[in-house]
Amino acid sequence: DTVMTQSPATLSVSPGERATFSCRASQNIRSKIAWYQQKPGQAPRLLIYGASSRATGVPARFSGSGSGTEFTLTISSLQSEDFAVYYCQHYYDWPLTFGGGTKVEIK
Amino acid sequence: QLQLQESGPGLVKPSETLSLTCTVSGDSINSPFYYWGWIRQPPGRGLEWIATVFYTGNTYYNPSLESRVTISIDTSKNQFSLRVTSVTAADTAIYYCARQMNHGGSVDYFDFWGQGALITVSS
Numbered sequence: 001d002t003v004m005t006q007s008p009a010t011l012s013v014s015p016g017e018r019a020t021f022s023c024r025a026s027q028n029i030r031s032k033i034a035w036y037q038q039k040p041g042q043a044p045r046l047l048i049y050g051a052s053s054r055a056t057g058v059p060a061r062f063s064g065s066g067s068g069t070e071f072t073l074t075i076s077s078l079q080s081e082d083f084a085v086y087y088c089q090h091y092y093d094w095p096l097t098f099g100g101g102t103k104v105e106i107k
Numbered sequence: 108q109l110q111l112q113e114s115g116p117g118l119v120k121p122s123e124t125l126s127l128t129c130t131v132s133g134d135s136i137n138s139p140f141y142y143w144g145w146i147r148q149p150p151g152r153g154l155e156w157i158a159t160v161f162y163t164g165n166t167y168y169n170p171s172l173e174s175r176v177t178i179s180i181d182t183s184k185n186q187f188s189l190r191v192t193s194v195t196a197a198d199t200a201i202y203y204c205a206r207q208m209n210h211g212g213s214v215d216y217f218d219f220w221g222q223g224a225l226i227t228v229s230s
């Protein structure tokens with residue numbers, strides 16, 4: 001199985017600041033990674049697919065990068081609605097696996 | 108507008124079988140462009156993929172759950188379902204159904220999710 005490791009587990013950021021967090025795959029998954037945002041009491045929401053493509057309706061302040069085993073999600077200027085948990089997920093092969101999540105909290 | 112709605116018992120006793128249904132509205136489940144999957148999330152924890160089904164009936168399972176899980180699809184009702192046998196407290200979770208894109212015959216990301224159904228395993 002491909003293990004997805006996210007870091008850090010928690011990130012404290014002030015509104016307006018830039019937030020960057022990582023996801024590492026245990027094997028080469030090319031660009032077959034998606035990022036999701038989950039707010040309390042809600043289902044996850046697709047943000048990024050194919051490592052760097054934004055899903056429909058996702059603001060331009062969200063960007064993804066990377067390929068192979070190292071991936072990054074960046075929020076250029078944090079808004080109040082961006083404080084949430086973020087998960088990465090690979091879809092390179094079966095079984096599909098998720099990272100453990102990064103919680104972005106208000107500093 | 109696409110909607111996915113999970114339905115289930117809410118409370119299941121240990122050792123019994125959990126049955127969940129996802130009803131899809133706003134799009135046909137009988138499509139070669141999508142797969143349909145189940146994901147769960149124990150309270151306060153991360154996401155775990157359970158199983159995926161294609162409109163042809165082809166199925167894919169998480170090996171960690173495969174011996175206890177069955178996913179099926181009913182295109183006439185625009186629904187797909189999940190059964191988990193011999194449940195324990197460890198199966199307590201929010202269960203989400205979701206649509207997965209199909210690009211060139213390979214499964215892709217989950218682009219649309221249901222709101223989730225909390226299933227508690229307790230006597």
